Structure formats: structure tokens, C-alpha cells
Amino acid sequence: MTERDLPSSPHVRSGTNSRSAGPLGKRNGSGPFGEAEGVSCGVSGTHQYDSGSAATNGPSDVPSDVSSEPTPHVLGREPGSGGPIARLGAFLARDGSTGAPVGIDLDGPHAGVLVGKRGTGKSYTLGVLAEEIAATVGVSPIVLDPMGVFEGIAALPDGRVLEATIHPESLPPDRWPEIARLDPDRPPGSLLWRVVEAVADGSSRTSLSAIREAIADADAPAATKRTVENHLDLLAAWDVFDADAPSVGSLIGGGPTVVDCRSLPPAATKAIGYALARGIYDHCVGGTSDVQPWLLVDEAHAFLEGLAADAFRTLFTRGRAPGVSVVCATQRPSALPPVAVSQSDLVIAHRLTDERDVDALRVAQPTYLADDLGDTLPAGVGRALVVDDATEGAHTVRVRERHTVHGGASPSVSDR
Numbered sequence: 001m002t003e004r005d006l007p008s009s010p011h012v013r014s015g016t017n018s019r020s021a022g023p024l025g026k027r028n029g030s031g032p033f034g035e036a037e038g039v040s041c042g043v044s045g046t047h048q049y050d051s052g053s054a055a056t057n058g059p060s061d062v063p064s065d066v067s068s069e070p071t072p073h074v075l076g077r078e079p080g081s082g083g084p085i086a087r088l089g090a091f092l093a094r095d096g097s098t099g100a101p102v103g104i105d106l107d108g109p110h111a112g113v114l115v116g117k118r119g120t121g122k123s124y125t126l127g128v129l130a131e132e133i134a135a136t137v138g139v140s141p142i143v144l145d146p147m148g149v150f151e152g153i154a155a156l157p158d159g160r161v162l163e164a165t166i167h168p169e170s171l172p173p174d175r176w177p178e179i180a181r182l183d184p185d186r187p188p189g190s191l192l193w194r195v196v197e198a199v200a201d202g203s204s205r206t207s208l209s210a211i212r213e214a215i216a217d218a219d220a221p222a223a224t225k226r227t228v229e230n231h232l233d234l235l236a237a238w239d240v241f242d243a244d245a246p247s248v249g250s251l252i253g254g255g256p257t258v259v260d261c262r263s264l265p266p267a268a269t270k271a272i273g274y275a276l277a278r279g280i281y282d283h284c285v286g287g288t289s290d291v292q293p294w295l296l297v298d299e300a301h302a303f304l305e306g307l308a309a310d311a312f313r314t315l316f317t318r319g320r321a322p323g324v325s326v327v328c329a330t331q332r333p334s335a336l337p338p339v340a341v342s343q344s345d346l347v348i349a350h351r352l353t354d355e356r357d358v359d360a361l362r363v364a365q366p367t368y369l370a371d372d373l374g375d376t377l378p379a380g381v382g383r384a385l386v387v388d389d390a391t392e393g394a395h396t397v398r399v400r401e402r403h404t405v406h407g408g409a410s411p412s413v414s415d416r
């Protein structure tokens, strides 16, 4: 990945939340939101609060907080446990008034999906998460950005936007036929596989030109070699393979990082998704990271199909053990592998209207989501139903405003 020069320094909104470290600084587990006591909700099924007492105190079984900062309800961890949290927003009452603040646990790793139809606020909410993770010591966000709407994150301390490039070695030899759209069981695909394997085992660093030279020297029919060369030309046109690309491990802990995949063809986007998801997992399994990465993926359906599917499946099923968190945002939950929703301990659902998408969510999370889920999902930009596996409840929230600029659009609901 190479750092992208941004046209001008993105504007940073003044913070609306009062954190001890300031809106854009790093914070640790202390402070008004850093060591919040989780409060039990103990409710199964969806729960939208009445206003009145709930509007100021949140759930009716939540004790009122007499301190200046109301105690946030923390999603994703057992009530009473401590540690840093991401300030997501506030409970939303039926009359539209907001209640107690709501946070998401950052003390341990999580797997989550963030869904909603177009324009309901998915990317924006993902950006809120990125800001909060960036502001917390011990965790670090890496945003996969296929639309180029997360540039504002670069305004955070140490923030950066990287052009999506990958080292050829980050893709194992058996994946190269698929990436090059060659059948591994046919001579060209099998030749490419063998050649990449040989180059990777050799003394020189794997690069597209090293692979090309090895193809030219291979003992194979000229027509087979020509086919492979033509397909390698297509890969080279993506302009994402770079033998000097930094390792995925170096992205973790290097400040909030946005990997800009805009204008890449879908196959290249998947290759980037594969390299990052697999690289982050392998790095953390190796136990070499002091910082827990959060991989935040926008338009996740673009990454989770085909080549990258296995790598993301691994993150959803086994990523938490080595400390990797993943949150995938999509307008089409029905296009995600079912395991992504069923293995998520955090589900943030903005409005969905397509029955297939509502079904995909309900079927994978039957314990918490009712049959009338489609009617329960809140209408309105920035409003979401949040399912919390740890406290076994579902709550309606209003997501807070961003501190950084979102995708060049107005960051305010009232401006719309």
C-alpha cells in the first residue's frame, strides 16, 4: 500500500462528545466512557424505549446516573465488566427523543455486521466506529473502502489513506489461477500455479515480472505460455501488485488506516480483501501484535464473495481467538455468507425493506430478532436496531454525529 496524497487536509468537526482525551485524541480505559459499567438490559427480543424516564435514563431497568455524564449502556460485554468502549450514540425512544448513551465494547475482539438499505447511514456508522477505535489505546482500525468515502479518517492523529496495493507473496500459489481467471485443472492455470510456487520457493522476491520471466522460461507449449502471459497482462493492468508493498502486519498499530479501493475492478477488490483479511489473521495468530486490529469493511458484499470468502469466513469464525475484530457493512445482508451474520456477536441494522435481506438477518439471528423484524427496524437516517449477544437484547439507537467528514457529503441529518 502506498500513502495517498490527499488534495487538502480534510476538515475535522469539533467534537460533540466530552471525552477526557478530547474528540480526536487517543484514550485508554479510564475516563467517563473508558471504564463504563455495563448495565444489564436482560431483555430478549427487540426493545424500543418509551420516552419519559427512558428518554433520559435508557432502559427502564437501568438505574439513573446522577453524574454529569450518564453511564453508557455497553453492548458486547457482560454487565459489570470494564474496559474501553466505542461511543456509538444514544438510545432512541419511540417518540424520537434520545436516552442514555450507548457504547460498544472495545476491550475484547468482536465480529459484527452493519446492514441497511442505501442511504440509511451504514458507511457513516462504520466511520463512527473507526473514529472511536482510532481514539482508543490498544486497538487500531483498518478500513477497506471501495467507494472512497473514508478519506476523512486521515484527519485523525496518525491517520492515513493508502492506495490499495499488495505484495504478490500475500496471495498463495494455489490462488493465482483463480485471480488470473484461469482454470487450475487446465494447462495454463496449472502452469501459473506451479510457476508461482517455484518463484516463491526460489531466492528472488516474488513479483509480477519474476513470474513473467519464469513463465517465459517454463518447459510448456508456446500456446499455454501465451495464454498465461495474456492473463498476467490483465493482472498487471490492475496496478495493485507491488513487490515493495508494506507487509499487512505493518498496517496494524500504525494509526487509523483507510485502504482506498475505489476504481478497482471487482476481482482486484477481492484480491485486496483476501490479502488483508488473511494477512491480519495470520499476523495475529503469530502473536506478534500488541495492538488488536479492527477490520472495518464497507460494501462488504464486494469482498465476501469468491476469492476472499474463505479468508473472511475464517475471521468471522476464528478471528476473535487471536484478537482480530471484523465488522462488515452491506446493503445486502442476503449476499453475505450466512456464517457472517450467524457468527456475529454484534449486529447493527439500519432500515431494510427487501424481504430477502430482512430474512437473511432474522434467520441467522433467530434468538433476538422477531418475525416482524422488517417493521421493527427504525426508519430514518442514522437510526438502527442493535443486537447484543452478550446482554441478549436488541435496542434502538440513534448513531452520534461524526467528528471527521464523511464522504464529502453533509454530516448532519438536519441538513438533508
Ligand SMILES: Nc1ncnc2c1ncn2[C@@H]1O[C@H](COP(=O)(O)OP(=O)(O)OP(=O)(O)O)[C@@H](O)[C@H]1O
Pocket: 116, 117, 118, 119, 120, 121, 122, 123, 124, 125, 331, 381, 382, 383, 398, 399, 400, 401, 402, 406, 407, 409, 410, 411, 412, 413
Ligand atoms: N448518524 C448520523 N448522523 C448524521 N448524519 C448521518 C448519520 N448517518 C448518516 N448520515 C447522513 O446520511 C447520509 C447517508 O449516509 P451513508 O452514506 O452512511 O449511507 P449508506 O447507508 O452507507 O448509503 P450507501 O448504501 O448508498 O453507501 C450521509 O450524507 C450522512 O451524512
